[in-house]
Amino acid sequence: MPRSETAIVHLSGVSKIYGATRALSDVDFACFAGEIHAILGENGAGKSTLMKLVSGVIRPTSGHIDVDGARTDLSSPADAMARGLICMFQELSLVPDLTVRENLMLGAPGRGLGRLDTAVVERAKSILSQIDGEAIRMKARVADLTLAERQQVEIAKALSRNPRLLILDEATSALNASVVEKVFRLIRARRDAGVGVLFISHRFHEIEALADRISIFRNGSHVETFDNGAYDYGAIISKMVGQRIDDLFPAKPDPVADAEEVISLNGFGWGDTLDDVSIVLRKGCITGLGGLDGQGQGAVLQGLFGLLKGTRGDCVMDGRKITVNHPKTAKSPKLGIALVPEDRKTEGLVLQQSIAHNMELAALGVEGIDAGDPAIYQPFLDALELKCDSLDQTVSELSGGNQQKVALTKWLSLGPRCMLLADPTRGIDVKTKTQIYALLRRLADSGVAILLLSTDYEELIHLCDDAHIFYNGRVVRRLSGADITAENIIAASLNMHETPAAAEGTAHA
Amino acid sequence: MRDLLRANQRETIAFSVLVALLVSYLATHPAGPTTYVMTIWANQCLILALAAIAQFFAVIVRGIDLSVGAIMALTNCIASYLVIGTGAEMTFGIIIVLAAGVGCGVLNGLLVVYGRIQPIVVTLATASVFVGLALLLRPTPGGQIDYDLADALTLDVLGVPTALIVTVAVIGLIWVPLRRTGLGLGLYAVGSSEQAAFQSGMPIARIRLASFALGGLFAGLAGLYFSLVTTTGDAGIGPNFTLNSIAAVVLGGVALRGGVGTLTGAIAGAFILKTIGALMFFSGLPPLAQPFVEGLILAAAIAIGGADVLRVKNKLEVFGR
Numbered sequence: 001m002p003r004s005e006t007a008i009v010h011l012s013g014v015s016k017i018y019g020a021t022r023a024l025s026d027v028d029f030a031c032f033a034g035e036i037h038a039i040l041g042e043n044g045a046g047k048s049t050l051m052k053l054v055s056g057v058i059r060p061t062s063g064h065i066d067v068d069g070a071r072t073d074l075s076s077p078a079d080a081m082a083r084g085l086i087c088m089f090q091e092l093s094l095v096p097d098l099t100v101r102e103n104l105m106l107g108a109p110g111r112g113l114g115r116l117d118t119a120v121v122e123r124a125k126s127i128l129s130q131i132d133g134e135a136i137r138m139k140a141r142v143a144d145l146t147l148a149e150r151q152q153v154e155i156a157k158a159l160s161r162n163p164r165l166l167i168l169d170e171a172t173s174a175l176n177a178s179v180v181e182k183v184f185r186l187i188r189a190r191r192d193a194g195v196g197v198l199f200i201s202h203r204f205h206e207i208e209a210l211a212d213r214i215s216i217f218r219n220g221s222h223v224e225t226f227d228n229g230a231y232d233y234g235a236i237i238s239k240m241v242g243q244r245i246d247d248l249f250p251a252k253p254d255p256v257a258d259a260e261e262v263i264s265l266n267g268f269g270w271g272d273t274l275d276d277v278s279i280v281l282r283k284g285c286i287t288g289l290g291g292l293d294g295q296g297q298g299a300v301l302q303g304l305f306g307l308l309k310g311t312r313g314d315c316v317m318d319g320r321k322i323t324v325n326h327p328k329t330a331k332s333p334k335l336g337i338a339l340v341p342e343d344r345k346t347e348g349l350v351l352q353q354s355i356a357h358n359m360e361l362a363a364l365g366v367e368g369i370d371a372g373d374p375a376i377y378q379p380f381l382d383a384l385e386l387k388c389d390s391l392d393q394t395v396s397e398l399s400g401g402n403q404q405k406v407a408l409t410k411w412l413s414l415g416p417r418c419m420l421l422a423d424p425t426r427g428i429d430v431k432t433k434t435q436i437y438a439l440l441r442r443l444a445d446s447g448v449a450i451l452l453l454s455t456d457y458e459e460l461i462h463l464c465d466d467a468h469i470f471y472n473g474r475v476v477r478r479l480s481g482a483d484i485t486a487e488n489i490i491a492a493s494l495n496m497h498e499t500p501a502a503a504e505g506t507a508h509a
Numbered sequence: 510m511r512d513l514l515r516a517n518q519r520e521t522i523a524f525s526v527l528v529a530l531l532v533s534y535l536a537t538h539p540a541g542p543t544t545y546v547m548t549i550w551a552n553q554c555l556i557l558a559l560a561a562i563a564q565f566f567a568v569i570v571r572g573i574d575l576s577v578g579a580i581m582a583l584t585n586c587i588a589s590y591l592v593i594g595t596g597a598e599m600t601f602g603i604i605i606v607l608a609a610g611v612g613c614g615v616l617n618g619l620l621v622v623y624g625r626i627q628p629i630v631v632t633l634a635t636a637s638v639f640v641g642l643a644l645l646l647r648p649t650p651g652g653q654i655d656y657d658l659a660d661a662l663t664l665d666v667l668g669v670p671t672a673l674i675v676t677v678a679v680i681g682l683i684w685v686p687l688r689r690t691g692l693g694l695g696l697y698a699v700g701s702s703e704q705a706a707f708q709s710g711m712p713i714a715r716i717r718l719a720s721f722a723l724g725g726l727f728a729g730l731a732g733l734y735f736s737l738v739t740t741t742g743d744a745g746i747g748p749n750f751t752l753n754s755i756a757a758v759v760l761g762g763v764a765l766r767g768g769v770g771t772l773t774g775a776i777a778g779a780f781i782l783k784t785i786g787a788l789m790f791f792s793g794l795p796p797l798a799q800p801f802v803e804g805l806i807l808a809a810a811i812a813i814g815g816a817d818v819l820r821v822k823n824k825l826e827v828f829g830r
Contacts, residue, residue, distance in 0.1 A: 057708060078710035093708035097701035097768040098694070106691075106698055107709035113692040113716070271822055302823065309822045347825070 006069045007032050008165045008196045009054050009085065014063030016049050023049040026063070027222045029215065031165060036187065036197040038211035038228070040204075042240055042457070042490065045217040047200050051169045054198065055087035056080030081107070084164030088154050088171045096143035103142055104157050124160035128152060131182045147174040147272075155183060165196040172201065173472075184210050204233075204496040216240055233496070234487075241486045248434050249462035250441040255481060259283050262418050262449035263304070263337075267313035274299045274473045277313075281418055281449040286440060288464030288484075289453040291493045296473035297453045298342060301420045304451075305339040306330045333367060336417035340407055340424055342453075344400075348407035351396040355388055355406050358395050362410045369414065380409040383442070384435050401432030408436070418449045425456065437463060457489040471495045519762025519770065523777040530784040537791050544668050550787060551672035552663050552738050558676060558779035559731035560750045561757035563614075565775035566724035568758050570717055571700045571767025572621065572628035577728045577754045578747030579639035580613045584732030586643040589652025589742025592733070599655055606736075607729045613639055614725015618718040636747065643744035652742035659737045675734075676776060684772045696720055701768025757782050759811055782807075 007030035016024040024046045031037045031054075039047045052058045053065065056074035064071055067083050074080045080087070087093075094103045101121055108120040121138070128134060133152035142150060151174050158166060166187070172180045187210065191197055201207055207214065208228065215225040216239045223239055231239075259282040269275040274296040281287055289297040303311045306324040315322050317335065324330050330337040341347035349358050356374070363371035370376070374391070384405040388398060395403055404424060411419070421440075425433045440463060444450055454460055460467045466480035469492035477492035479485075490496075534550070535542040560577050567574035584606045591602030613635065620631040662671055687693040695716040698706035707713055735746065761778025763770025785806055789799040821827050 055708075076710070077708050078712065081710045087708070089708055093705045095698045095701045095705045095709075095768070098697055102694055102697075103709075106694055106706070107711050108691075113690060113695060113712070113719070115690055116694065302825070307824045309824065 005032075007066070008068060010066040010069075011050075011053070011060075012063055012066070014053065014060045014065065016046075016053065016058065017061045022220050024053075024060075024220045027220075029222055029225075031196050031198050033164070033196045034191060034194050035212045036191050036199055036210055038199045038201070038207040038214045039217060040207065040214055040236065040240060041217035045240075046220040047217055048169060049220075050217070051087060051089075051167050051198065051200065054080070054165075055085055055089075055167055057087075078107070081161065084162070085167065086158050086161045086163035086165070087167040087169065088158040089169055092150055092154060094142045094150055094154060094157070097141065099139050099141055100136060100145070100153055101138040103153065104138075104160065108161065120160050124153075124156040127156040127159050127186065130186060131155060132179050148176070148179070151175055152179070155186075159186065159190070163190075163195060165198065166190065167198045169200045171199075172203075172206065180206065204491075204494045237487050237490055240490060248437065248458070250438050252441075252462060252465075253445070255465050256282075256284060259285055262317065264316045265300070265304070265313065266316065268300065268303060268315070269312035270299050270303055270308050270310065272473065274303070277468075277475055279451075279468055279475075281451055282465075283447050283449055284444050285465045286444050286450040286452055286463050288460040288467035289451065289470060290455075290457060290460045290467050290489055291470035291476075293455055295470040295493075297470045298422060301339055301341075301422050301451065301453055304330070304420055305337060328365070331362065331366060331414060331416075333414075336414070337420065338362070338411035338414060338416035338418070339420040340411055340422065342422035342426070344403050344407045349395050349403060349410075351394070353395060354392045355386075355395055355398075356391040358406055359391075359410045359413065363413055366414060376413045377409050380412045380439075381405070383439055384408065384432075399429075401428045404428055404432065404436070408439070412443075416448060418451070419443065420451045420453075422453045423455055424452070425454075425459065457486050457493075460484055460489055461486065469493055520774040520777065523761050523774055523781065527777050527781050527784065530781060530788060534784055534788045534791070537788065539791065544665050544670070548663070548665050548670040548672070550784070551670035551676075552734075553787070554780045554783045555672035555676055556731055556735050556738060557750070557753055557757060557783050558776045559679075559727050559734055560754040561761065561775040561779040562679070562772055563724045563727035563731060564754035564758045565761075565763055565770070565772055566696070566720045566727065567628060567632075568755075568763050568765060569696050569700045569767060569770060570720045571703070572717075572721075573632070573755070573765070574617065574721075574724055574728075575629060575632040575751055576613065576617060576636035576639055577724070577731075578749065578751035579636035579643070580610055580725060580728035581732035581735060581750050582744050582747040583613065583639045583643040583646075584610050584729045585736050585746060586646040586652070586742040586744055588654060588733055588736035589647065592658065592736060593653055593655045599658060603733065606733050607726060610725045610727075610729015610732065611722055612725065614722045614728065615718070617725065618721030621721065622714050622717045636751070640744060640747055643747075647742045647744045650741055650743040650745070654736050654740040656740065659740050662734070662737050672734075680773055680776070692716065692719055697768050699767075753782060754779075756807060760807065 010030045012028055014024060014027045015022065027050070029050070039050065041047050053060055056077045056079050059074070065074060066072065095106065098106065104121050104124045105116045108117045128136060131152055133149070133156065136145065136149050136153060142153065145153065151171065155171060172183055175183065187197055199207070199211060211228045213225060213227055216223040216236070218240060262281045262283055264280040266278050268277045277300060279287065279300070289300060291297055299308065302308050304315065304324065306326045306329055315324065322335065324335065324337070329335065345351060359377050360371040363369045363376065386405045387402055395406060398406070408424065425436055440450060452459065452464060461484050464484060466478065467484050467489065468475045469477040469479065469489060471493065476495060479488055538546055540546050560581060563577045564574055587609055588602065588606045591605055592599050617632055617635055620626055621628050624631070665671055666674060695706065695711050698709065698711055699713055699716050703713060736742065757778035758770065758775045759765065759778065760781050761770065761774035761776065763775055785803055789803060794802060818827060
């Protein structure tokens, strides 16, 4: 069936604003019946926000959405589902404590709170059997399934609802190539039967293999929509990269050859999140961890800081094997490891307490440091130009940028030998970013080894001496010096191959 | 079978404990396993079981209800005026009593859902209101319940305690059918992962409201049954039942974080708690040591349920539990 003339979903002038961040700005976008429409973009480009709008999870700040040519207000996922807009979410929409069977029945259309529909389970079972999921037991608790099995159940759940528009947000990220190919066969069959498909994937070769059309998003804006095959690989990447900002970052010094090793990780792994990661942190170097969200980078930092149980591999410091099994060990002067965590509001700070109390938390109990002495914090507060009324002010009253300055100062006061930072500039204004960048560079110059996890490739390019790009729990590419380019980072993050021909090879493997 | 046991691991533990306790209770009771002994035991257990069911409906959606005992006190006092007289009058009285229970539950639900206040705060406040009303009705214990009705529902049928028949009926006629509806499933979904339930298109607000209404209904039933057993109205019965209802659901394998546990588990928990109490009475332990031993048994039973924390691999996840 050819593409229809009226769009199933049409967004006009849609913006979505969260506080100070514009997640989507003035987006016009349409998806038609009978087409597979892929969305491509970097982290924070607005892909997931778009999907949430179409599936009724959130509502636009401005602009409007038409479904089948009629103005609508998608007020809830139930409303979207009733119109045949079915989403398979990136954050899994399965209830962990319920069984597979119960999850398949949950929210099945037309039933509401009345008697459960068992026909939907039969439909889902037949779909599961077509995507290698026949071994999944209906009575198993979803929490006991592997990530891949959960995704198979999600796919079956979405397809069993007979969608008119199927929204797949990273639907296949945990599945292996042969299962993915079977899922694609099902999706193509639905497309041919007139269903519209919106498709987000990290894997570029999947998009190449599946999409009819591709839309590119960058920084919350819709850049362009074109037919698959209209542009080559290089042109698509450059559309995703966009403009550069150079003066944000301090000058990058020439790498010191063979700087002294501070920590080296060999064959580090944890559960099925992380496997066989080897990274060397050197004195005075900034080492970057890149890749899309949730590819296992975070576990490297948590593991080094003693938050994970049952890690594999070795951690060597000063030529001796060390075991870090508690943050208290990590921060002791002997090891001197500090972690500035990803979520400053829940993990980095106690929001209801004062700046002074927050800063003392890390230094408390460390030998040789007087946590109550304000002098140990002042140099860093000055360098970062913390804006506050007094140090007795509650942290929750500060802006995001100033909160992050407190979270950084708290650890810097310990004089760490090795600083682990998880996306320290996420959601922070540009001025604070430059201050943090300058401080990191000065710290490195003073001999601290820095491990910087970042989802912003500009930071990897302009700050890091070398960068490890993660994909699916492994380092897929190591870049250093002049090789750290936006093109290389994005290509590795999406696990794209050097040439389109190579990508074809994997897609059919 | 493996899945069934695994999915109902906590209930399986609860039922085994209950059977063991009951056997030792009957063995140590001076009168032995007579119908009379069983009936007294079952009546006491059923009152707490109904209160535990009320608590279950609050806990399963990740809430807690501190007004269970207060609703029991209020409905008990109402019953002591209305559940007497002709058959029609008593029917009317029972309907009013249960409607009062549901009304209290709905009030809690409305404040939680639309007032956006935590259940623990809402029910702490409404508990005082309900007890206040009960005290206005019955400043001192008194009133009367129809003896024939009381006898019919608190003695035995052919040697089987009526309370046990009621227990089975609640499970068979209410719980089993409820489990096969979207509402029954929705209760668990909302408690386990509100986000996943929302994204699956479930009406979260209505489910929460329904669960508090059901909680109110069962608290009303508990108050009514208490009235039948004691045949009097007393506004002061609340606090004990509230705390014991929470202990009972925990003992019965219902997770206080919501989404896990069954109504039958909550009933088993209530039976266990009452049986421990009864066992203590005839155990020969000095009365002053009984609360201590009872506490130890409670703590041990709850610790078994929480043991899976030891398997968590990321230390940060322990804090989310």
